[in-house]
Amino acid sequence: MALAASLSLAACGSTPPSLSEGRxxxxxxGCGGCHTxxxxxxHGTLGPDFNTSERxxxxxxxxxxxxxxxxxxxxDHRLTPREQEAVAHFVATAMARRRPRLGQ
Ligand code: HEC
Structure with missing residues (x-):
């Protein structure tokens, strides 16, 4: 199923970045040097912790x-537009998938 989806997207000329690419x-x-x-x-601690920060x-x-x-x-000058798209997609997806932590 995933294969068919990526093949049909490839036929359109460009595939959107995958989550593994964003990771x-x-x-x-070095995002992880500052962000958990x-x-x-x-496990970076300089910036917001994306396991718990606002979505x-x-x-x-x-x-x-x-x-x-x-x-x-x-x-902006360190990452290509595709890399920025990939990492934004990855972080947004990780935030959307996480569950509220109850009691801990
Ligand atoms: C040198 C440390 C450092 C690095 C490297 C870093 N960040 Fe950050 N990031 C921060 C800090 C500090 C903030 C908080 C900024 C503020 O409060 O305005 C932040 C804020 C953010 C925010 C906004 C969070 C919010 O809740 O508003 C996002 C999204 C983000 N960073 C993503 C990334 C991504 C993706 C990367 C890698 C490409 C990255 N950061 C690399 C330190 C860093």
Whole structure:
């Protein structure tokens, strides 16, 4: 099923970045050095903990990547547009999938 979906997308010319691609960017670009995210296995503490911080959508994450601020460097010149799309998709999906932590 996944194969058929990726084949039909490939036929359209470009495939959207996969979650594993976004995870590689998250780890490779050093996001995990500052951010904790269970889906990426990282434990950074300088920035918000994405296991518990407010849920953001992809557009909000991409904006943060472009402008940085509040102690976070901008990533516009460090990541290609596709890498930014991939990492924003990965983080937004991880946030959307997490469950509220009850009692701990
Ligand atoms: C040098 C440390 C550092 C690195 C590296 C870093 N961040 Fe951040 N990030 C921060 C800090 C600090 C904040 C809080 C900014 C603020 O409060 O305005 C932040 C905020 C964010 C936010 C907004 C969170 C919210 O709740 O509003 C997102 C999304 C984000 N970072 C994603 C990323 C991604 C994706 C990467 C990798 C491409 C990354 N960060 C790399 C330190 C970092």
């Amino acid at each position: 590689r960017v998250f780890v490779g670009a 995210l269970a889906a990426a296995g990282t 953001l959508d992809e557009a909000q994450i991409r904006l943060q990547l472009r402008v940085g601020g509040g102690g976070m460097p901008p990533f």
